[in-house]
Amino acid sequence: MTPPQRKRRRPRPELAPPPLPSVPPTPESGGEDGDNKNPERLYVISGADGARAELDLVTLIVARAAPPPSVTPEQAALLRLCLAPLSVAELSAYLNLPFSAMTALITELITAELVQARAPIVRQALPDRSLLEAVMHGLQKL
Amino acid sequence: MDFKNSDTIPGPRTEDHLPHTAQAAVKIVIVGGFGVGKTTMVGSVSEIRPLTTEETMTQAGIGVDDNYGSESKTATTVAMDFGRISITDQLVLYLFGTPGQERFWFLWNGLFEGALGAVVLIDTRRLEVSFDVMGRLEERGVPFVVAVNSFPDAPRYPIEELRTALDLSPEIPIIECDARRRASSRDVLMTLMRFLHSLAMSGALT
Ligand SMILES: Nc1nc2c(ncn2[C@@H]2O[C@H](COP(=O)(O)OP(=O)(O)OP(=O)(O)O)[C@@H](O)[C@H]2O)c(=O)[nH]1
Ligand SMILES: [Mg+2]
Numbered sequence: 001m002t003p004p005q006r007k008r009r010r011p012r013p014e015l016a017p018p019p020l021p022s023v024p025p026t027p028e029s030g031g032e033d034g035d036n037k038n039p040e041r042l043y044v045i046s047g048a049d050g051a052r053a054e055l056d057l058v059t060l061i062v063a064r065a066a067p068p069p070s071v072t073p074e075q076a077a078l079l080r081l082c083l084a085p086l087s088v089a090e091l092s093a094y095l096n097l098p099f100s101a102m103t104a105l106i107t108e109l110i111t112a113e114l115v116q117a118r119a120p121i122v123r124q125a126l127p128d129r130s131l132l133e134a135v136m137h138g139l140q141k142l
Numbered sequence: 143m144d145f146k147n148s149d150t151i152p153g154p155r156t157e158d159h160l161p162h163t164a165q166a167a168v169k170i171v172i173v174g175g176f177g178v179g180k181t182t183m184v185g186s187v188s189e190i191r192p193l194t195t196e197e198t199m200t201q202a203g204i205g206v207d208d209n210y211g212s213e214s215k216t217a218t219t220v221a222m223d224f225g226r227i228s229i230t231d232q233l234v235l236y237l238f239g240t241p242g243q244e245r246f247w248f249l250w251n252g253l254f255e256g257a258l259g260a261v262v263l264i265d266t267r268r269l270e271v272s273f274d275v276m277g278r279l280e281e282r283g284v285p286f287v288v289a290v291n292s293f294p295d296a297p298r299y300p301i302e303e304l305r306t307a308l309d310l311s312p313e314i315p316i317i318e319c320d321a322r323r324r325a326s327s328r329d330v331l332m333t334l335m336r337f338l339h340s341l342a343m344s345g346a347l348t
Contacts (some may be wrong), residue, residue, distance in 0.1 A: 002298055003307035004270045009277040016283040056252045057195070057224075058167035058236045060160070084159040086237060087167060089224055093193035094153050099250055100197060120167045121233075122263035123284075131233075131340045135168065135258070136335045138229030142187065142328045 055103045060085040060118040067116075075109060082115060158190045163231040170334065171254060173279075174263035175271025179291040179321035181223050183263065187327045188225020188237065196221045209240045212285035220246045237331075242275045251311040254279075259338050260286040261330055263321065266296040269307065276308065286336050287315040289330045313340075 062085045067076040074095075083095055092102040109115040121131060145295065148278055172180050185192045198217045220241065227235045240246075240253065247253055254260070264272045279286050288308065299307070301316050315333045320326045 003266070003297075003304065004273075005307055006270075006273040006276065006309045008311075009280045010311040011283045012281040015281050027284040054251050056256055057238070057250055058169045058234075058256075060164055060167055060234070062162070078335065081153045084154075084162065085164040086154070086160065087226075087234075089195045089236065089238075090154070090193060090226075093224075098197045099195055103251075108231065118165055118167075119254060120169070122252070123258050131168070132236055132258075132335055132339045132342060134233060135229055135235060136332060136339070138233070138235065139328055139332050139335065141229065142325065 006043050047107055053105060055117065056120045056122075057089040057099070058087045058120045059093060060120075061106055062116045062118065063114065064084075064116050066115055071114070072103065075114070078109065079114060080107060085118065154190065160228065160234060161231050164228075164234055165227045165232045167234040167236055168229075169234070169236045169238060169253075169257050171227045171238045171257045171260045171284075171329065172236075172263060172277050173242060173260055173286075175242045175265070175268065175275070178263040178265045178268075180263060180273065183261070183319075183321035183322050183330070184223050184225040184237050184239040185288075186322055186324045187227060187331065189228060190226050192223045192225045192239075194221050195250070198251060199246075220249055222246075222250065242272065244275075244278050254282060254284050257284060259334050259335055260284050262286050262288050263291050264288060264301060264308075265291055265293060266304075267293065273308075276310075285334075285338055285341055287317065287334045289317055289319045289321075291321050292318055313337075 007008060007097060015045060061078075061082045063079045063082045065079075067079040068074065071079065086094075088099070088102055088106060091097075091106070092099050095102065097105070107118070110117055121128075149317070174180055181192065192273050196219050196331075198219050200217050222238055222240055224236055224238045227237070229235050238253065238257075262276055264280070277286075288304075288310065290304065294345055304316055305312070308316075315337050317330060317333050319330050
């Protein structure tokens with residue numbers, strides 16, 4: 001029996017991801033220190049063109065404060081969930097909210113300085129070899 | 143969902159909490175046609191019970207234009223399961239079992255754009271169901287490896303015959319796996335990582 005035949009496709013540069021700046025996992029990025037006064041700094045990663053990167057499925061969200069009385073029950077539920085870091089995807093799953101509704105809710109909480117967002121490391125034109133090696137090492141332990 | 147009773151909202155089990163030192167996450171997508179074993183693979187390697195994130199799309203977004211502009215736009219719910227593997231105290235890996243149809247991909251920002259790479263699962267009884275997704279990854283420049291899920295009644299082709307049928311260049315790894323087994327799924331992920339590493343090395347030399 002011969003298998004069906006596929007034909008490979010060429011890269012289409014217009015579909016490739018825009019070049020993104022490296023986003024190193026800096027400790028306490030978006031922490032309490034003075035140069036993070038602007039809450040936008042916590043979730044907007046400026047690209048070369050100044051474009052804003054939006055919340056990703058694997059952006060880690062961490063509560064910065066206990067839920068104040070002013071928040072909605074929905075926001076309070078989210079704040080309780082992310083006492084330890086949790087990805088946007090996990091929050092969406094636990095709160096049973098669609099991804100888009102989830103990002104809107106998180107954006108409100110970032111603006112209110114109630115949560116901190118830790119940006120994911122994304123694929124780059126030239127991937128970081130030490131990152132790949134760390135992932136391999138972690139998988140080997142599974 | 144009743145948020146007034148938010149104490150009862152299910153969250154991660156205590157042992158599933160990420161450490162506060164977790165600083166960043168990376169993701170890998172596991173993609174393939176209907177029923178090829180995506181959910182099974184995510185579940186077999188994940189350290190947490192696999193979870194599901196959903197998104198709704200209206201019919202206009204699906205590309206069905208019969209009812210376009212009509213008042214009753216029906217919404218379709220698209221679900222994607224995912225799992226998690228802690229790599230270090232700072233780094234977390236997420237695995238997304240993604241529907242093969244590209245029209246769903248834009249529902250989740252950066253799902254493919256930011257992924258380190260992809261695993262394309264194939265079932266040799268229905269090879270052609272994964273053709274389209276491979277082409278889409280090629281067009282987007284997302285590096286991938288091919289994992290042949292070994293269903294018992296599936297025809298077995300020599301790897302090189304598969305490579306020819308799938309029109310894959312020699313450097314792209316093709317490996318057999320059993321998505322139900324953690325070690326086998328882990329080996330698939332390792333193969334992808336070694337492939338990405340070799341790409342990084344060759345990129346660094348040019
Ligand atoms: N024998 C065998 N069966 C498998 C393997 N992987 C998955 N299956 C079975 O194949 C069926 C489909 O697997 P799923 O993991 O649900 O496939 P999926 O790609 O997530 O399917 P959809 O989300 O519906 O597209 C299940 O009954 C699995 O138990 C495998 O490696 N070997
Ligand atoms: Mg599935």
